[in-house]
Amino acid sequence: MQLKRYYSIIENFLSLSLFKAIDAIIPLLIIPYLIKVVGEENYGIYAFAYALIFYFMNIVQYGFTLSGVRIIALNRAHPLKLNQSYNNIFTTQLYLTLFVLIVLLVLILTIDTFRVHYQIYLFFLILIIGEFLTPFWFFLGVEKMRFITIINLLSKSSFAILTFFLINSKSDYVFISLYQSIGFLVSGLFAQIIIIYSFKIKFKIAPLKNVIATLKEGFSSFLTLITPTIYSNTSVFLIGIFGAPQYVSYMQIGTKVSGAFSVLNTILTSVFYPLINRKKYLFKRIRYIFLGIGLALSFIMYFFSDILLRLWLPGDPVEIIQTVKLLSPTPFLASVISCYGVNYLMVLNKDQLYMRIVLIGSVSGLILGLLLIPKYYYVGGAICIVSARGVKALLSFYYSYKLSKNKTNEI
Numbered sequence: 001m002q003l004k005r006y007y008s009i010i011e012n013f014l015s016l017s018l019f020k021a022i023d024a025i026i027p028l029l030i031i032p033y034l035i036k037v038v039g040e041e042n043y044g045i046y047a048f049a050y051a052l053i054f055y056f057m058n059i060v061q062y063g064f065t066l067s068g069v070r071i072i073a074l075n076r077a078h079p080l081k082l083n084q085s086y087n088n089i090f091t092t093q094l095y096l097t098l099f100v101l102i103v104l105l106v107l108i109l110t111i112d113t114f115r116v117h118y119q120i121y122l123f124f125l126i127l128i129i130g131e132f133l134t135p136f137w138f139f140l141g142v143e144k145m146r147f148i149t150i151i152n153l154l155s156k157s158s159f160a161i162l163t164f165f166l167i168n169s170k171s172d173y174v175f176i177s178l179y180q181s182i183g184f185l186v187s188g189l190f191a192q193i194i195i196i197y198s199f200k201i202k203f204k205i206a207p208l209k210n211v212i213a214t215l216k217e218g219f220s221s222f223l224t225l226i227t228p229t230i231y232s233n234t235s236v237f238l239i240g241i242f243g244a245p246q247y248v249s250y251m252q253i254g255t256k257v258s259g260a261f262s263v264l265n266t267i268l269t270s271v272f273y274p275l276i277n278r279k280k281y282l283f284k285r286i287r288y289i290f291l292g293i294g295l296a297l298s299f300i301m302y303f304f305s306d307i308l309l310r311l312w313l314p315g316d317p318v319e320i321i322q323t324v325k326l327l328s329p330t331p332f333l334a335s336v337i338s339c340y341g342v343n344y345l346m347v348l349n350k351d352q353l354y355m356r357i358v359l360i361g362s363v364s365g366l367i368l369g370l371l372l373i374p375k376y377y378y379v380g381g382a383i384c385i386v387s388a389r390g391v392k393a394l395l396s397f398y399y400s401y402k403l404s405k406n407k408t409n410e411i
Contacts, residue, residue: 071139
């Protein structure tokens with residue numbers, strides 16, 4: 001039994017690592033090809049559209065990767081309760097998806113910025129449906145992360161294959177969103193097949209009172225997860241409004257690179273968080289792992305970005321290199337946030353305090369973005385992201401240090 005328990009932990013760790021690797025690597029393979037074929041300007045048009053769609057994807061998910069996971073995990077041993085919990089969350093997502101689709105259609109019909117490239121946004125309607133059909137929260141709750149990896153691989157590889165075979169000229173940029181959406185839809189349908197046949201889940205529309213209760217229960221998780229997108233995704237979106245499309249390309253690629261360098265931190269957080277919850281004394285040792293790796297990754301990102309980006313991207317990506325260098329503190333700041341925010345404050349059940357820290361950091365980033373981006377474009381966007389994460393990191397460290405002085409809370 002002991003061996004089986006450790007096998008499950010190792011399997012989930014490897015599955016999550018592979019999931020994050022796929023998330024980081026496949027887009028890094030696709031981007032140089034798209035830049036070369038459709039050009040920076042057309043890629044920027046697509047990136048701007050995706051920045052808008054990303055907001056809607058967050059609304060559809062509604063923080064269920066936190067609140068939904070907890071609900072499913074508590075009921076996984078009780079088939080009837082598990083089925084009911086699934087129906088409550090999935091019905092809630094169905095209503096959120098319908099709301100999002102209506103809002104997006106209204107935007108396409110009424111706002112010139114979106115109507116000009118209406119095909120891209122209409123194709124993204126399929127992606128939103130695919131996002132709805134892919135309940136990662138369920139697989140996380142039942143601790144079957146291998147299914148998440150398989151689904152993610154199916155989605156990303158479908159997008160990559162369609163892109164490399166069918167995007168052949170500049171005018172094909174309008175179909176990038178279609179091929180990405182097809183990947184999401186295929187993986188979503190596959191996820192539903194797994195849920196129906198492997199877990200014997202039978203879908204039934206939940207009562208409206210259950211939907212309202214589910215929305216209320218998940219609201220704090222929704223705020224915690226969506227507020228970071230306020231400054232990161234909004235930086236890309238605002239650059240698309242105030243600047244040229246190619247500036248959007250620089251910002252989006254910069255955030256992709258920054259995200260790739262922060263993947264290891266995300267994996268370590270997922271692995272150590274449950275461990276520190278059980279053995280709080282380990283925090284003092286584990287924090288050096290977080291901070292050391294974060295500092296090393298920021299160092300590599302700054303000093304080796306010239307070499308790495310010139311090998312990766314076509315032409316002379318001077319502006320992208322500048323963006324990546326400006327974003328280079330983000331891996332270290334992310335490690336500070338994970339270390340002192342998630343693995344300290346949340347371990348001490350200071351969820352509300354951590355949510356306020358996230359909200360303050362995100363709002364400060366948004367305000368800074370509105371001031372800097374109209375004038376400095378992608379440079380302003382990079383400064384906005386680093387500043388917002390800096391505020392979150394500083395507040396996480398400050399409050400964890402303050403709490404550690406209280407011997408009853410010391411870990």
